[in-house]
Amino acid sequence: METIKLHHLHPFLLSNEAEVIHIDQIRGLVLDQSVAYAESGGQLGDQGKISFKNGNTNKELPFHDTQKGEGRLLLLKDFPAIPVQTPTYHQLSPEHLSKFYVGQKVKVQVDFQRRLLLTISHSGIHLVLMGLEAKYPGLYSAIRGCSIKPEGARLDFSTDQKFTDEDVCFVQDFVQNQILLNKQMFVYQHAAEPEAWFWQMDDYIIPCGGCHLTETGYIGTVSVKKKSLGRSMQRISFTFKDYQIPEFYEI
Ligand SMILES: [Zn+2]
Numbered sequence: 540m541e542t543i544k545l546h547h548l549h550p551f552l553l554s555n556e557a558e559v560i561h562i563d564q565i566r567g568l569v570l571d572q573s574v575a576y577a578e579s580g581g582q583l584g585d586q587g588k589i590s591f592k593n594g595n596t597n598k599e600l601p602f603h604d605t606q607k608g609e610g611r612l613l614l615l616k617d618f619p620a621i622p623v624q625t626p627t628y629h630q631l632s633p634e635h636l637s638k639f640y641v642g643q644k645v646k647v648q649v650d651f652q653r654r655l656l657l658t659i660s661h662s663g664i665h666l667v668l669m670g671l672e673a674k675y676p677g678l679y680s681a682i683r684g685c686s687i688k689p690e691g692a693r694l695d696f697s698t699d700q701k702f703t704d705e706d707v708c709f710v711q712d713f714v715q716n717q718i719l720l721n722k723q724m725f726v727y728q729h730a731a732e733p734e735a736w737f738w739q740m741d742d743y744i745i746p747c748g749g750c751h752l753t754e755t756g757y758i759g760t761v762s763v764k765k766k767s768l769g770r771s772m773q774r775i776s777f778t779f780k781d782y783q784i785p786e787f788y789e790i
Contacts, residue, residue: 581685
């Protein structure tokens, strides 16, 4: 059982027609294809609504989370071991879930504002990591946690390197400068696996299949912070404001 994940090839598409292919009373509704992003890589799953025809009326029910099910584990030398060909579970309340049946034609639509904020938050944390790595090369391999929420994002590193106020200023200036330059950000597929994606800005490339902006300028103004989580665990987080809404989203 697999859901075709439309956000990879159509990152700014916000709705699609689909068919219900499975219903799990705990995990939710599985569709044959969906624009909704299932939580992974630290980025929260999408919320939104699923609509269908009920006689002559159109019924619309909310889903409050999107999660990945089990799939094939990707084993490539140059890419992290991620599950691919997974079903995407759209989580609805039990009462709402009972309105669906396998084979039903539906329309899924993600919450635009939340997806936009997650996309900005996600793109911004890439710039934060780039800034940190400009000062501490190789820090990518020390990442132990990543959390990307609508209000901001954070990275936790297993490192004895305690970040200083100067580090925070350096990263903040680095990120703000990239935003000012309105740099282009790219994604591209792994040659051997269509679900394995890379993110690139300048000559900086990392594996990532999340939701990204196309240019840095949309991010706006950022505020970078640090926190020590003990002797060998350090956190860097950021929030943003004054962001711009890209004009190419398709409702
Ligand atoms: Zn990413």
